[in-house]
Amino acid sequence: MISKAKVRSEELNSCFEKLLMVAAGNSGVGVRMEGAVITEWKDIPMELLLRIVPLVDDRTAIVACGVCCGWRDAICFGLTQLSLSWCRKNMNNLVLSLAPKFTRLQTLILRQEYPQLEDNAVEAIANFCHDIQELDLSKSFKLSDHSLYALARGCPNITKLNISGCTSFSDGALEYLTNFCQKLKILNLCGCVKAATDRALQAIGRNCKMLQSLNLGWCDNVGDIGVMSLAYGCPDLKCLDLCGCVRITDDSVIALADKCLHLRSLDLYYCRNITDRAMYSLAHSRVNNKPSLWQSMKGRYDEEGLRSLNISQCTALTPSAVQTLCDTFPALHTCSGRHTLVMSGCLSLTSVHCACAVQAHRTLNTIPHTAH
Amino acid sequence: MGSTSTKIKLRTSDQKVFEVEKAVAVQSQTIKYIYENGCPDSVIHVHSVSGDILSKILDYCKKHVNSAAGKEDISPEELYEWDANFVKVDQNTLFDLILAANCLKIESLLDLTCQTVANMIKGKRPEEIRTTFNIKNDYTIEAEEAVRRENKWAFDMLGGVGTMVIEELADDTMSKCVTNAKSRVCVIAANQIVMMRSISKLANKKSIDVYKQPQNPTTPRIKESVKQINVGTGFIELFFHFKCKM
Numbered sequence: 001m002i003s004k005a006k007v008r009s010e011e012l013n014s015c016f017e018k019l020l021m022v023a024a025g026n027s028g029v030g031v032r033m034e035g036a037v038i039t040e041w042k043d044i045p046m047e048l049l050l051r052i053v054p055l056v057d058d059r060t061a062i063v064a065c066g067v068c069c070g071w072r073d074a075i076c077f078g079l080t081q082l083s084l085s086w087c088r089k090n091m092n093n094l095v096l097s098l099a100p101k102f103t104r105l106q107t108l109i110l111r112q113e114y115p116q117l118e119d120n121a122v123e124a125i126a127n128f129c130h131d132i133q134e135l136d137l138s139k140s141f142k143l144s145d146h147s148l149y150a151l152a153r154g155c156p157n158i159t160k161l162n163i164s165g166c167t168s169f170s171d172g173a174l175e176y177l178t179n180f181c182q183k184l185k186i187l188n189l190c191g192c193v194k195a196a197t198d199r200a201l202q203a204i205g206r207n208c209k210m211l212q213s214l215n216l217g218w219c220d221n222v223g224d225i226g227v228m229s230l231a232y233g234c235p236d237l238k239c240l241d242l243c244g245c246v247r248i249t250d251d252s253v254i255a256l257a258d259k260c261l262h263l264r265s266l267d268l269y270y271c272r273n274i275t276d277r278a279m280y281s282l283a284h285s286r287v288n289n290k291p292s293l294w295q296s297m298k299g300r301y302d303e304e305g306l307r308s309l310n311i312s313q314c315t316a317l318t319p320s321a322v323q324t325l326c327d328t329f330p331a332l333h334t335c336s337g338r339h340t341l342v343m344s345g346c347l348s349l350t351s352v353h354c355a356c357a358v359q360a361h362r363t364l365n366t367i368p369h370t371a372h
Numbered sequence: 373m374g375s376t377s378t379k380i381k382l383r384t385s386d387q388k389v390f391e392v393e394k395a396v397a398v399q400s401q402t403i404k405y406i407y408e409n410g411c412p413d414s415v416i417h418v419h420s421v422s423g424d425i426l427s428k429i430l431d432y433c434k435k436h437v438n439s440a441a442g443k444e445d446i447s448p449e450e451l452y453e454w455d456a457n458f459v460k461v462d463q464n465t466l467f468d469l470i471l472a473a474n475c476l477k478i479e480s481l482l483d484l485t486c487q488t489v490a491n492m493i494k495g496k497r498p499e500e501i502r503t504t505f506n507i508k509n510d511y512t513i514e515a516e517e518a519v520r521r522e523n524k525w526a527f528d529m530l531g532g533v534g535t536m537v538i539e540e541l542a543d544d545t546m547s548k549c550v551t552n553a554k555s556r557v558c559v560i561a562a563n564q565i566v567m568m569r570s571i572s573k574l575a576n577k578k579s580i581d582v583y584k585q586p587q588n589p590t591t592p593r594i595k596e597s598v599k600q601i602n603v604g605t606g607f608i609e610l611f612f613h614f615k616c617k618m
Contacts, residue, residue, distance in 0.1 A: 041505035057491035066498040066519035090525035
């Protein structure tokens, strides 16, 4: 028994030895084993440097690469997230210079305050950073379709893409992209008037089956055909922003209500063609699709349903339809704390209230009675 | 017989032996593993750590164990200050501490030392970092040229007029910015003690509004006179808003 314990402790000690790195430092006797003695900051183990770098801002991370070869190699190997949004003048140059080094980037934020990014930089990203999953190119006014073609070829693993404000992209190029980037889950096309057309939406419906969130804000070329293709093609859709998509009608909402059972957030701001039909379709779809106990245990049923709805300026709606909707979806609130049913500009809908707002109102009314 | 608390023996690379309470020693996950899976009576060899460093580390562990157990009456702010003073060492010692904390797997010490190093490199240029940490530049001439260009682009944002938000500049850069600022400097501060001292120094030369960044982002920022800011208590981020031509 004793000898066994002794052996174990020897074994453990040798494991411990193997685990330990050697640090002679300047304050004691170092022990040389299995390689070089680490005494200098330039040889700091990669895992430590990669623990330090996330604690500093992105610019310092880039600067740290310039300190010595060892640091450069460690950081270029381990850096997976980078934001260059703080650049005011030289983002394009920096991307061209950094893309070949940071080949393991998964998240790259290039949102610009002043338009700097050009096609050659996006091409560099596509050539070197094949692991990119999240890419933010918002407000890149200077980019052309070449960028989308490059991304399609180089970054098939993209799941989150933000090209809002990139007004030069065309729908053909966007369609091309969706053929290759079929893993898209979150797509922001806010303001991409030329790119977000029915043709592009049909392509998205065909190719991006995993899509969960789509922002089509202010894309006034979007019509019913496009949204219906989307509804039929993307059953996992949770969030859809159709703010300012003035052409759509009830048919779009009915298709969404029918096919996208996980819809949580819908924005119909300024969609003037929307009538009560759309509201009733959303309410009925929820009632009709309440599953058996077994199915709800499998998690396919979204307990809360619609959590956020913006019907501001949809002046054709009447109180009874919207109240029905509010009653059907417990997560829609008009109370001040959790205002998720937004109806600005709909003067006829002021009587619509969520259950908690009614409750609060009732409580207020009963208080005077108790005090005699 | 003997005390009720268990003691663990540790032998360092320079053959020094330390006997410490179990509760203190097992702050190190490595020591804890060895102790629990090996023979408790034998001495644990901490081959890669020297006596001086282990002594410091044990001080740290003891302080934190006592503070958590309530054996020592020390407020969170005071412990924070103690930690800040603990890492005020030369860069050689800091290096040894960080490697030892990594070997011994003492998470909180690793966080503290890594944050210290992070603070030491924030806002600096490569040459300054090399000087601080005594690192030799082993780049080729072409690579060095590329680094120089990248840095010029990265730091170029400081040129130009306008309101800018700059995070976590090094002291001297910050001094330069504040001195050159054409109008008022407004600082939302800060947990870096060194930074706060610089602000105090500059406050006398320039009108500086200092706003405390509250921990809860929804509460409004509170304006405070610089002289009143206690450098020991801190918040996370340091921002500058200023109009400046560099």
